[in-house]
Amino acid sequence: MWAQIYSPFERFNFSNNKCFLSGEPLNSEEEKIQVFPQWLMSRYSLEDKPFKLLDESMATYKDLKLPCTAAINEQFLEPLEIEIAAAFDAGYEAVKQLDELKLFQWAGKLLYGIIFNEIQSGIKLQHSQGEEFNMSQAIIHKFSHLHLMLQSLNLPIELDGFKPFSLVLFKVDNSEDIFGYRDEINTLTFSLRIKDFGLIICLQDNGANASYHQAALDKIKSQTLHPVQFEEVNARFFYSAYLFNRLPEYNILPVEDIIYIEAMPLRGTSTKPLFDDWVPKVYGQVLENFWKNWGFLLFEIIKKPEEPMSFLFDADGNTISAASIELPR
Template sequence: MSKAIFRPFDRYTFGEDICFLTGVPAVLQQTVFPQWLLKQFDLEDKPFKMMDERIATYGDIKVPVSAAAISAIHDLDEEIEKAFNEGFETVRSLPELKLFQWITKQVYGIIHWEVRAGIRQQRAIGEDFNFSQSIAHKFGNLHIMLQSLTREVEFEGVLPWSIKVFPVNNSPETFGYRDEMNTLVFSLRMKDFGVIACLQDNGESLNYHREVLEKVEGKTLHPIQLEELSARFFYSAYLFNRLPEYTILPTEEAIYIESMPLRISSRAVYDNWQVKTYGQVLEAFWKTWGFSLFEIIKNPEQPMSFLENENGEFINAEEIQLPVQ
């Protein structure tokens, strides 16, 4: 007989005393962002914008955890801390599943915290908590994949995610974290590397951005180039018009997850790229350098880029000259 899968979105099982990962009784509340990260970059009291525009701090965001979850998360965090502090080459050699688990632990942990807050707010005014069924379906599948931390999970066929690690000339104090919950896309910039991940696209982002990814392969990027790449992935995640489906089979030995085909429709997998909307995304990612939307899309046929020149050739990081801030 197979062990039942914990599915918190089926009945909105988000109690303060129920482990966010396993569904068994929790023994404590633990910060979503690991302590080593909070201490190393002094993040504990720094602001973190939530989905509804409320401002929390990195240290505020906590989830209830069981003993089994604490142990699994500790082991994962320890491995990731070592790799991240050693830098790009070690991060690049990590198994993709480890990166997926660590990224998803943060992203889903924030989702769990947000849902609990939403349930409390709705109860306070005597209303039921309502949630988009498609988003709940997506988040539920992500949670099942995250259970690979405490259960044997086998991913068959196409992997559900896209993850890329890049060498970046960051300043030593850099910590740049971004995520977008609705589209499940993530980026991180620190030490001498950057990571971009789409957590539920079945690898399509890597195909969609193949041309630019081939140009940057093996190149060390300037921080503004990594941010431009991130903007492209974040915007394309918004254009991604499929709701991925998975065959999920629990057995006594493991949970087997297989991605269903995305291309069964004649409709393109991505909606049309709109330069102005992309420019707005890029403006937010380039906020540090102060470029305005007007500057970015002054030529709508060829928006400003620090990745490619007018001829479509890669721009080496050493050639980039930026205004003094």
């Protein structure tokens, strides 16, 4: 008999008495893990820092937890955390050697943990107002497929000739002890800038965003970036993830004791491009948000409306060296 995939979105079970990953019942509601792993919180003193949820309520990083059986944690999650922590501690070169699937699983577990907490918070709020909790079918589609891919951690799942994600990693000339974390749960986009590297993952696009930015990535992939340059790449990915207009579909094929997951073509039967039109002014607004640390305002960024300001490329499309940028790190 093949391993059973757990689908929490079918019955919308987000209680604290079932393991988030396997659906197995817990021995007690105290059987939980941290969403942001303890090693990361300790390293950057995050435990008591505020974390704003979508309903505008405030939590702290240490408040965000996931119900998880001790067996799942000890067998699958802790070994992953140990490997990721060691690589992150060593920096860019060690992170570069990691299996991309493991980075995806690690980031995916973290982002799904935030989603889980957001859903729990939303259910409580709606019920307190005497209303049923509702979520759009498109969002359920994305979240449930992320959860499916996460089960490659604990089930014999084989991704058949595709990656469900785009992942880019850069060496970045960061200041010491920087902790730059961003996410966008509606587009399932994740970004982390620490130590001497920056990492961006679009968790549910089958590689489409990396392909979309391939020409730019080819020019800068071997460079060490200034933080303002990395945040520009970040803005490009977060904006294109918003423009991405497909919901990836998959075939699940159990064969003996292995579950094969096959990606359906993103184009499908639609003649519409995979991405909606890139609007420079809107991109400029995104960029302003990512460049807050340097104080750039929208009117500066879009002084030339069709050519927003860039620290990656000059007016002729040539790459700009990080060493030539005179801004604080």
